[in-house]
Amino acid sequence: MTLASVVIVGAGQAGFQVAASLRQEGYDGRITLIGDEPGLPYQRPPLSKAYLLGKIQETNLLFRPAEFYATQRIELLHNQATAIDRVNRRVVLASGDAISYDHLVLATGAHNRPLPVPGGELPQVFGIKTKADADALAPLAKAARNVVVIGAGFIGLEFAAVAAALGANVHVLELAERPMARAVSREMSELFRQAHEQWGVHFDFRQGLSRIDGDNGKVCAVQTADGRVLPADLVVFGIGVIPNAQLATEADLAIENGIKVDANLLTSDPRISALGDVASFPCLQNDEQHTRLESVQNAIDQARAVASRLMGKPAPYSALPWFWTDQGDLKLQIAGLSHGYDSTVVLGSAKDKQLSVLCFRNDRLVAVESCNRMGDHMAARKILARAPKLTAAEAAADGFDLKAWEAANRD
Amino acid sequence: MPTLTFIEHNGTAHQVKGDIGQSVMQAATFASVPGIPADCGGACSCATCHAYVDEAWLNTVQAPEGMENDMLEYAFERRDNSRLSCQLIISQEMDGMVLHLPSSQF
Numbered sequence: 001m002t003l004a005s006v007v008i009v010g011a012g013q014a015g016f017q018v019a020a021s022l023r024q025e026g027y028d029g030r031i032t033l034i035g036d037e038p039g040l041p042y043q044r045p046p047l048s049k050a051y052l053l054g055k056i057q058e059t060n061l062l063f064r065p066a067e068f069y070a071t072q073r074i075e076l077l078h079n080q081a082t083a084i085d086r087v088n089r090r091v092v093l094a095s096g097d098a099i100s101y102d103h104l105v106l107a108t109g110a111h112n113r114p115l116p117v118p119g120g121e122l123p124q125v126f127g128i129k130t131k132a133d134a135d136a137l138a139p140l141a142k143a144a145r146n147v148v149v150i151g152a153g154f155i156g157l158e159f160a161a162v163a164a165a166l167g168a169n170v171h172v173l174e175l176a177e178r179p180m181a182r183a184v185s186r187e188m189s190e191l192f193r194q195a196h197e198q199w200g201v202h203f204d205f206r207q208g209l210s211r212i213d214g215d216n217g218k219v220c221a222v223q224t225a226d227g228r229v230l231p232a233d234l235v236v237f238g239i240g241v242i243p244n245a246q247l248a249t250e251a252d253l254a255i256e257n258g259i260k261v262d263a264n265l266l267t268s269d270p271r272i273s274a275l276g277d278v279a280s281f282p283c284l285q286n287d288e289q290h291t292r293l294e295s296v297q298n299a300i301d302q303a304r305a306v307a308s309r310l311m312g313k314p315a316p317y318s319a320l321p322w323f324w325t326d327q328g329d330l331k332l333q334i335a336g337l338s339h340g341y342d343s344t345v346v347l348g349s350a351k352d353k354q355l356s357v358l359c360f361r362n363d364r365l366v367a368v369e370s371c372n373r374m375g376d377h378m379a380a381r382k383i384l385a386r387a388p389k390l391t392a393a394e395a396a397a398d399g400f401d402l403k404a405w406e407a408a409n410r411d
Numbered sequence: 412m413p414t415l416t417f418i419e420h421n422g423t424a425h426q427v428k429g430d431i432g433q434s435v436m437q438a439a440t441f442a443s444v445p446g447i448p449a450d451c452g453g454a455c456s457c458a459t460c461h462a463y464v465d466e467a468w469l470n471t472v473q474a475p476e477g478m479e480n481d482m483l484e485y486a487f488e489r490r491d492n493s494r495l496s497c498q499l500i501i502s503q504e505m506d507g508m509v510l511h512l513p514s515s516q517f
Contacts, residue, residue, distance in 0.1 A: 024445075043452040045451075045452065045454060046452070046454070050454075056453075059430075059433075060433070060434075060437065060453070062441075063440075063452075064440070064441060064443070065441050068441070068443065072443075296450065296451060296452070297450065297457075300448075300450050324451065324454065324456040326454065326456075331455075331456070331478060333456060372478075373481070374478055374481035374482045374484075374485075375481045375482075375484045375485060378458060378482065378484070378485030379485060382485070403484070403485075
């Protein structure tokens with residue numbers, strides 16, 4: 001099967017990587033990469049941390065310089081795909097043009113769930129998704145005295161750490177009872193709660209907001225759900241994302257919490273793949289239930305899988321999920337998916353800010369969360385990539401060392 | 412612009428120009444040097460930008476510390492001259508530096 005042309009919609013981490021991997025694998029046909037943001041494709045993780053703090057510059061965000069796209073013959077279009085004509089195998093663009101494809105890749109990502117309260121439209125209210133968001137936010141973050149963060153997930157807490165480091169009073173409102181409640185264990189949440197409080201961040205758990213007040217068009221306060229008024233000159237929210245599945249929905253592709261794909265990352269149309277944040281795939285590490293993961297690792301590994309398949313080497317996608325977040329001097333790394341874990345074993349000490357939490361389900365290791373214990377994280381990735389035989393009792397024994405166990409239990 | 416030379420495990424050499432202040436990893440990925448996937452983009456979170464600093468250049472770079480050292484513990488075939496290239500920031504003194512790439516990143 002030789003494909004004359006591959007069209008990729010979405011020039012984020014997943015879309016870029018499909019293009020790069022196709023060329024790396026020797027694909028010689030036409031590659032069109034369509035992105036609706038200006039500039040060259042860039043990485044998003046630093047937007048809510050290092051880039052905001054000015055620790056890295058704009059060019060450090062880029063995946064590749066401009067020459068790469070020319071030499072690799074990757075046609076980068078700054079445009080928006082508005083429709084898929086599956087019968088004629090064409091993507092229609094906002095400019096009115098249409099581009100033919102032999103294979104179409106949907107890497108359309110996700111957008112921030114909007115903040116559904118009065119005042120949410122004020123100019124000092126930010127979600128962080130694009131470089132433009134971060135560029136507009138950075139000067140306000142430096143000048144802000146009172147920052148209210150809505151949502152204590154990865155993005156919210158990364159920003160809270162940045163704002164605290166910049167000297168603002170930071171108040172975080174979170175509907176759940178602890179930080180990163182959907183992503184990490186109670187033990188790890190507690191370590192991060194304490195660290196943020198030491199940095200001066202104030203938490204309100206089980207608390208939402210009812211409105212954001214403005215004065216002459218500028219944010220001046222946030223009203224909590226229980227009726228308190230918090231002074232604010234900047235509000236940043238991170239309350240989850242919504243997959244950008246509209247294009248696929250309108251093209252009648254199967255949808256299930258994002259674009260539904262099979263184990264080979266093919267949509268219900270065999271000439272269309274979907275991957276990354278927008279794709280809901282049967283996840284090996286989640287009992288093959290359809291799962292949508294929002295992570296760099298997922299975008300990159302799925303992109304490699306799609307490129308390999310298009311080059312005639314199909315294989316069911318099975319890569320181990322892993323994640324990271326940097327907050328202040330804490331690096332949290334997670335290997336595996338802890339969904340439904342029923343017991344934990346803790347290594348290290350929260351007091352020293354060096355902690356690993358091993359999550360077990362039915363006495364099988366399913367995930368390892370590590371804070372400032374990179375060795376444990378790397379060992380966990382090796383262990384979890386095979387069917388791990390480590391039991392909770394073994395891990396709980398005095399003097400247990402995850403790295404030593406990994407070294408002793410290689411095949 | 413300092414020039415760096417990356418030598419793949421199979422002996423293929425790549426001369427790459429880097430900007431002062433840029434990471435060695437980014438200089439390599441910008442030039443599409445094979446063998447440095449650098450999945451996390453330079454956040455010191457993935458250990459897929461491992462390189463060996465040529466012995467003759469070891470005095471030009473600091474020894475790895477903290478997070479990098481911990482990550483390197485799990486890099487494939489770590490040696491005394493192993494570094495994560497995302498943590499090496501290019502300076503004028505590095506002009507001419509040679510780095511060798513491992514046979515595998517993980």
